[in-house]
Amino acid sequence: MIIPQTPLMVVLLVVLAPLFGALLCGIDRRITARAQGRIGPPILQAVYDTIKLLRKEPMLLNRVQIVYAYLHLAFMILAMLLLVFGQDSLMFLFVFAFSTLSLVLGGMCVRSPYSRIGSQREIMLMVAYEPILILLMIGFYLVNGHSFMLSAPMTAAKPMLLSLPLLFIGFLVVLAIKMQKSPFDIATSHHAHQEIVKGLTIEYSGPYLAILEIAHFYEMALLFFFIVLFWSSPAWVGIILASLSFFLMTVVDNAFARLTSMWIFKFMWTGALILAVTNVLWLYWASK
C-alpha cells in the first residue's frame, strides 16, 4: 500500500480526514452510550458540535492562546500528511510531539489553575508515552532494513505486527492516552466534562474550541492510519485491525476508572516500556 503524493491527494486527505475522525468519535460515543444502556447521540454528533462551536461568538483571553491553537491544528495536519505519505518517522514524531506541545503551551499561557493543572498532566502523559513511540520507530528501523522512512513498513511484504507484537501492545496503551480514554484521560476528558473543568481546554470557547476539536479529529484519523501500518499488505486486514483496536479502546474506556498521573507514569515506564524494550532487543539480536 503506497499513497501517491499528488496535490489532489493532499486536498482529499485534508478534507476527508477530519470527517473520518469525527465519524470515529461519533461511533465511539454511540457505543459508549449503548454499553451504558442509553440510546446515545447521532453518529454525526461530533460534526454537529463542531459546526455549532464555529458559529458561536469568538471569545479569547489573549492572542498567544489562539496562535497555539492554530499551531496545534497545523502541526497535526502536517504530522498526518507525513505519516500517510510515508515520510521520515523521526520527523513525524517531532512534528506530532510539537503539535501536542502547542496544546500544552496554549493551556499554560492563561491564568486559570485548571488549565495549568491540565497542561502539567498532559506533559506527564507525554513523558510517559514518548519513549514507547521512539522505541516503536526503532523497531520499524530494525525490521525494515535500517530505514527510518515510514514508506518501508507500508510496502513490507511481512506484516509489522508479526515482528513487533509487544510494541503493538505498547502502542495500544499510547493510543488510549492519545484518544483521551480512561484510565488515562486526566489532562482533559471526552466524557468527564466536570473533571478539573475540562482541563487544558477550559479557556478555549466557541470557534477556538472547534479548532481543538478539529485537530482531535485529525489525530483520530492519524492514529487509525498508524495502526493500519502494522498490517499494511493487504491493507484491509490493517483496517480491520485498526477498527478492532478502536473498539477495544471504547471497551477499556467504559471498564476502567480514571487514575492518577503518577500511576500512569509508573505504568508506562515499567510495564509498557519493558514490553517495548524486549521487542527491540529481540529484533536487534535476531538481526545479528
Place this chain on the structure above:
Amino acid sequence: MTDVPKFNKSPWVVHFNCNSCNGCDIEFLACLTPLYDLERFGILHVGNPKHADVLVVTGSVNHRNARVLKNVYDQIPEPKVVVAMGVCASTGGIFADGYNVLGGVDKVIPVDVFVPGCPARPEAMIDGVLKGAQILEAKHSGKTPLAEKNVLTRTPTPVATPVAQEKGAPHA
C-alpha cells in the same frame, strides 16, 4: 441554510445551583441516566460556562449568589439562553418571602424558558432545555428570542396515584 446543523442539534448545558434544596439538581442529574438519556438529543452536561450554550439555574436567587450567577452568565459566549429550572428559580417559590431572597432568576439575568415544578420532572427539564435550544437558533439569526406562548413547557400531568390509606385505616 437548511442544511447547516442548527444550535438545537447540540446544546451544551452548564448547571448552576443558586439556592436550591437539591431536589431539582437531583432530578436534573437523573436526566443523564439511561432512563431519560439527555445525550440522545446531543445535549451535553459540561462543567464550564465557556463551553456552554444553555445555563440551567435551580433555586432562588439571594443577595450572596446573585453576583456569582451574573458572573457565570457573562462567561457564556453568545448566543446563550437561560432555563429557570423549577418553581424556585422561576419565582422564588417557597423561599420567595425569605428576608435574604431576591426572587426568581429573572431578577438578575434574562430568562428564556421557565420550567415549573417542585421539583420539575426530568421530562419537563429535557423539554425545557430543548425549547431553549430552539431559542438559541432564533437568537443567532437575530430574531425575537421569545418562545411561542401556546407551547410553554409544562410538567406532564401525573398519573392518578391510588389512595395510600383506606378510610378508617389506623395511622402508622
